Amino acid sequence: MTDQAAPAPLIGPKRDLAPLLLPLAIAGFAFLLIGSPTTWLTLTLAALAMGMMVFVIASGLTLIFGLMDVINFGHGAFIAIGAYLAMAVLGPLAPWMQADSLTLNLAALFLAIIAAMLGTGVLGYAFERVLVRPVYGQHLKQILITMGGLIVVEQLLHVIFGGDQKTMALPTALRGAVLIGNVALEKYRLLAVAVGLLVFLVMQLTLNRTRIGLLIRAGVENAEMVEALGYRIRRLFVGVFIAGSALAGLGGVLWALYRETFTAAIGGDVVVLVFIVIIIGGLGSVGGCFLGAILVAMMANYTAFLAPKVALASSILLMVTILMWRPQGLYPVAKR
Amino acid sequence: MADPLLRLEGVHTHIGQYHILQGVDFTVPEGGITMLLGRNGAGKTTALRTIMGLWRPSRGAITFDGRAIGGVATPDIALAGIAYVPETMAVFSDLTVEENLILAARSGPIDPRRRDWIFSFFPAMQRFWHAPAGVLSGGQKQMLAISRAIIEKRRLILIDEPTKGLAPAIIEGMISAFRELKHEATILMVEQNFRFAAALGDTVAVMDDGHIVHRGKMADLAADEKLQTRLLGLALDQHQ
Numbered sequence: 001m002t003d004q005a006a007p008a009p010l011i012g013p014k015r016d017l018a019p020l021l022l023p024l025a026i027a028g029f030a031f032l033l034i035g036s037p038t039t040w041l042t043l044t045l046a047a048l049a050m051g052m053m054v055f056v057i058a059s060g061l062t063l064i065f066g067l068m069d070v071i072n073f074g075h076g077a078f079i080a081i082g083a084y085l086a087m088a089v090l091g092p093l094a095p096w097m098q099a100d101s102l103t104l105n106l107a108a109l110f111l112a113i114i115a116a117m118l119g120t121g122v123l124g125y126a127f128e129r130v131l132v133r134p135v136y137g138q139h140l141k142q143i144l145i146t147m148g149g150l151i152v153v154e155q156l157l158h159v160i161f162g163g164d165q166k167t168m169a170l171p172t173a174l175r176g177a178v179l180i181g182n183v184a185l186e187k188y189r190l191l192a193v194a195v196g197l198l199v200f201l202v203m204q205l206t207l208n209r210t211r212i213g214l215l216i217r218a219g220v221e222n223a224e225m226v227e228a229l230g231y232r233i234r235r236l237f238v239g240v241f242i243a244g245s246a247l248a249g250l251g252g253v254l255w256a257l258y259r260e261t262f263t264a265a266i267g268g269d270v271v272v273l274v275f276i277v278i279i280i281g282g283l284g285s286v287g288g289c290f291l292g293a294i295l296v297a298m299m300a301n302y303t304a305f306l307a308p309k310v311a312l313a314s315s316i317l318l319m320v321t322i323l324m325w326r327p328q329g330l331y332p333v334a335k336r
Numbered sequence: 337m338a339d340p341l342l343r344l345e346g347v348h349t350h351i352g353q354y355h356i357l358q359g360v361d362f363t364v365p366e367g368g369i370t371m372l373l374g375r376n377g378a379g380k381t382t383a384l385r386t387i388m389g390l391w392r393p394s395r396g397a398i399t400f401d402g403r404a405i406g407g408v409a410t411p412d413i414a415l416a417g418i419a420y421v422p423e424t425m426a427v428f429s430d431l432t433v434e435e436n437l438i439l440a441a442r443s444g445p446i447d448p449r450r451r452d453w454i455f456s457f458f459p460a461m462q463r464f465w466h467a468p469a470g471v472l473s474g475g476q477k478q479m480l481a482i483s484r485a486i487i488e489k490r491r492l493i494l495i496d497e498p499t500k501g502l503a504p505a506i507i508e509g510m511i512s513a514f515r516e517l518k519h520e521a522t523i524l525m526v527e528q529n530f531r532f533a534a535a536l537g538d539t540v541a542v543m544d545d546g547h548i549v550h551r552g553k554m555a556d557l558a559a560d561e562k563l564q565t566r567l568l569g570l571a572l573d574q575h576q
């Protein structure tokens with residue numbers, strides 16, 4: 001129309017890079033405070049591993065909220081269920097786990113992860129149907145009923161598996177560290193980082209390159225308009241809920257192996273961090289969630305070393321600081 | 337006379353405790369452009385949202401192409417062949433122009449001829465094809481919202497105030513776009529800009545306070561300044 005202005009400039013997507021400087025700044029600052037480069041490297045790897053695990057868990061939750069404004073405190077239940085299912089599968093596979101063969105070790109882990117994700121996916125479907133669907137659009141009821149669901153699941157796990165503390169040992173090939181020079185990099189942490197990056201990559205590809213992914217991003221921004229274009233947002237939401245629950249299950253397996261001991265309360269512990277992460281990242285933003293997870297984990301690991309007394313408060317402090325800078329989180333999602 | 341494409345009979349809509357539409361009756365004949373006019377707050381947007389299933393009518397019947405669509409879910413109404421350009425435009429700002437249109441073209445890949453046809457009257461869509469819709473100006477967002485409604489052929493297009501906040505030159509361009517569009521789709525358009533409405537409209541319905549207070553030919557209303565003043569509250573020259 002009246003837009004014959006300049007010779008067509010190719011306008012690419014704008015990128016907001018400022019938040020990406022945060023982890024670099026925090027890591028750099030920690031480097032100065034810690035002094036020892038090897039300690040710093042060890043802590044940084046620990047932070048990245050923890051960050052990736054938290055991201056795997058949080059990524060589904062941020063989309064669940066973004067798409068239908070559902071606040072799901074029950075997300076932690078799937079973390080716990082994932083851990084217990086993996087334990088149940090790894091029990092009979094103990095010879096594979098103890099074998100001195102990376103292939104057998106990974107095969108056992110892979111089977112455990114598949115079982116955990118399938119199980120939590122199916123249970124996520126039931127959870128959505130029975131508990132979440134009746135309270136669409138009602139935040140207070142969502143909080144109460146999903147918390148109730150979490151408690152029920154925890155108690156059921158106690159009944160089924162017993163209330164004692166469980167252990168899940170790492171497979172032989174993933175114990176210990178690889179030495180690079182005089183820096184020891186724990187193998188399992190490297191694996192956790194790899195898995196987290198893989199999940200992030202697959203999610204990015206899905207969200208950016210597939211129609212379903214575009215619909216999810218569009219729905220997070222304006223669910224009503226997605227419906228007006230002829231798509232059933234609730235089906236999309238159920239799919240996201242199932243995928244998010246399965247990812248929480250995967251995160252539960254990773255986390256339980258990382259800690260090596262756990263109880264049914266494992267989910268409740270992590271989910272606090274997870275909520276902080278999705279608020280920092282910007283509700284509904286997967287990229288923000290990724291960054292937020294790394295930031296929270298860095299703060300947790302660096303402060304645990306530098307000032308153990310404030311370690312617990314560090315993620316809250318981080319959240320408050322970031323919200324003062326960007327009240328909607330690092331990558332706010334435009335809402336109608 | 338042939339059956340109208342869309343018919344509203346005694347439609348009531350409540351939003352929360354508010355009784356907004358209080359028995360709305362009008363029809364949209366197949367082909368051409370029907371204008372839905374009325375003062376601010378008359379209930380025009382509510383009427384379009386009710387047709388689209390975004391509000392559920394509490395009473396009355398809505399018939400589209402012989403099929404009752406009152407109370408039907410929004411996606412099914414869309415699939416029946418109705419496209420919607422909301423007052424807020426509701427472009428997906430995080431998605432590129434292309435991605436917005438990919439979603440709107442729900443039956444498959446975008447038809448390149450159709451895309452070029454849209455470029456012919458909205459060249460900005462071509463220039464910003466790979467840009468996120470969030471960077472578009474208000475007028476360009478409006479063009480994208482309309483493009484989404486026409487990237488595939490639909491029976492009926494509901495458009496809420498397409499000229500809102502647009503510069504006069506852009507409005508001129510839009511008039512020619514809609515003149516071309518009305519050859520293939522029926523349009524129900526809400527408009528505040530009377531000159532624009534008079535230039536495009538074939539039939540007209542005027543709303544006030546949740547009721548239809550006038551129905552007729554657009555040309556007749558355009559020729560009757562007294563009636564315009566009574567129905568819309570403003571004389572034509574003041575209204576620009």
Ligand SMILES: Nc1ncnc2c1ncn2[C@@H]1O[C@H](COP(=O)(O)OP(=O)(O)OP(=O)(O)O)[C@@H](O)[C@H]1O
Pocket residue numbers: 351352354356374375376377378379380381382383423528
């Ligand atoms: N979500 C809502 N909640 C409560 N009241 C509403 C809501 N939406 C609209 N209304 C009321 O309904 C009445 C009609 O609103 P509507 O938006 O349909 O008018 P309109 O004719 O489109 O007005 P405008 O020309 O300003 O766009 C107004 O009194 C408005 O305040």
Ligand SMILES: [Mg+2]
Pocket residue numbers: 380381382423496
């Ligand atoms: Mg309106």
